[in-house]
Amino acid sequence: MTDPPARPRVLLVDDEVDFVSTLGQRLELRGLPTLTATNGPDALDILDDNPVDVVVLDVRMPGMDGIEVLRRIKERHPRIEVVMLTGHADLETALEGMRFGFFDYLTKPVQLPQLVEKIEDAFRRRCGEQADEHEVFTDKLQQHMIVADRLSSLGELAASIAHEINNPLAVISESAGWLRSVAGRESTTKSELEASCERALDKIESAIDRAVRISHNFLRFARAPDAIVREVDLGALAAEVGDLTSKTAANAGIEIEVETKPGTDCSIVSDSYQLRQVLLNLVTNAVQAIGNDGRVGIVVGGDRSEAQIEVVDDGPGIPEEHVERVFEPFFTTKEEGRGTGLGLAVSRGIVEKLGGRIEVDNRPGEGCTFRLVLPRQRG
């Protein structure tokens, strides 16, 4: 067996010609020898004639789709690793691809550093495989389990998304159907038709806006960046969030008070950017929960092992039947267009990634406290 090359040799397969050539050049610049193909059959031909370590493969292509290409690659060249590229609409297809053993997947739009990292990981896997079959088998199994785990939580989320997207889709479907039936009637006058068009198009456009918002939020959710960990001053963070929210709050007659409990050590090691996002979300929620006239406290405290930030409001509290559901993706009681129901789900995801948790003290009729509990040291 020949020694593996120092750098992975890549085959990039995507039906968008511009995408393939640009990305191919950029991979070359990063020192990865890259071949390209714009459809499945070409890709398979190239693999028959050229040594390739890692294939980067688009899921959605006209003609032979990515899953079929993947299946054939694995059939003919079981040792070649495949990284799938998926649009957010193709996650279910990606799940299907798992059965054929791709190495990992990336959601489009692709970020180059991520892609290079995945290619290099896949390449290490391939080299390792040549070194020790047994070790690689368990390793591979583990890798598959990790991917399976990630995809199953994505699968759950995908089910919620499908549900949420179906609502605007239903509006679009009924509007279009109605319009078609108005247009198909011989007795319909021109002005009737115009008015109907106007009415249906309004509905269709706002349904599309809504679907777009949902998909954007999902992308943000799916792409929670890795933590950038350093020392964070929670007192300063609380003050900053207080400043950021005070104006909107004041407009609704709500006062925001930032406080640090005496004797608190405000310094922890965490990701200040992500914590700020979470805290902003909690404070904004508190302000919206109160509605008009009230008070939100941001209180920094904790003990030697854990730090806490409490967001205390004197609003109506959470109805008992909703308490269990507030962290569910897409659960919202806000009016359509005001909330996506992802804020708390995202916040909890972030905080858990940082090794902490969010607790809720609900006092129906008197208010609610969301408590951010964070370890002093990460990990």
Next chain:
Amino acid sequence: MLKMKLPIDILVVDDEKDFVEMLSLRLEDAGHRVRTAFDGDSGLAALDEAECDVVLLDIRMPGKDGITVLKAIKIDHPLVEVILLTGHGTVDTAVEGLKTGAFDYVQKPAKFDELLEKLEDARDHRAEHEKRVRRAEARALMRHSGDV
């Protein structure tokens, strides 16, 4: 095209206002009579005011959810047929609904022809059911008068 079919009295209960509005227009266009409600309680109130043939009932609504509303309808208006509107993730709930007495369910976004067919089936079912109830009442009446 002339449709000889009888109009169906439909009550649409769904919190998605735009959806309700467009679906009603479409159903009316197909020759049916439609009333609407945007939550469970007003749906039930509308039925108390006047019954209808079929209720198109969304499963997932804030406040009273579809299954709760379905149960209430089946107690107060047992002859009214209910077709559940389900989303992608609520098919399990739809099954629960069928066990609780819903006539059928459709997934949103629904195929209109399929929906019309189910509405007609539901209306026919109700008519059949009513006929049997009337016959049974008549028989009961005769037995009673026989006793006397």
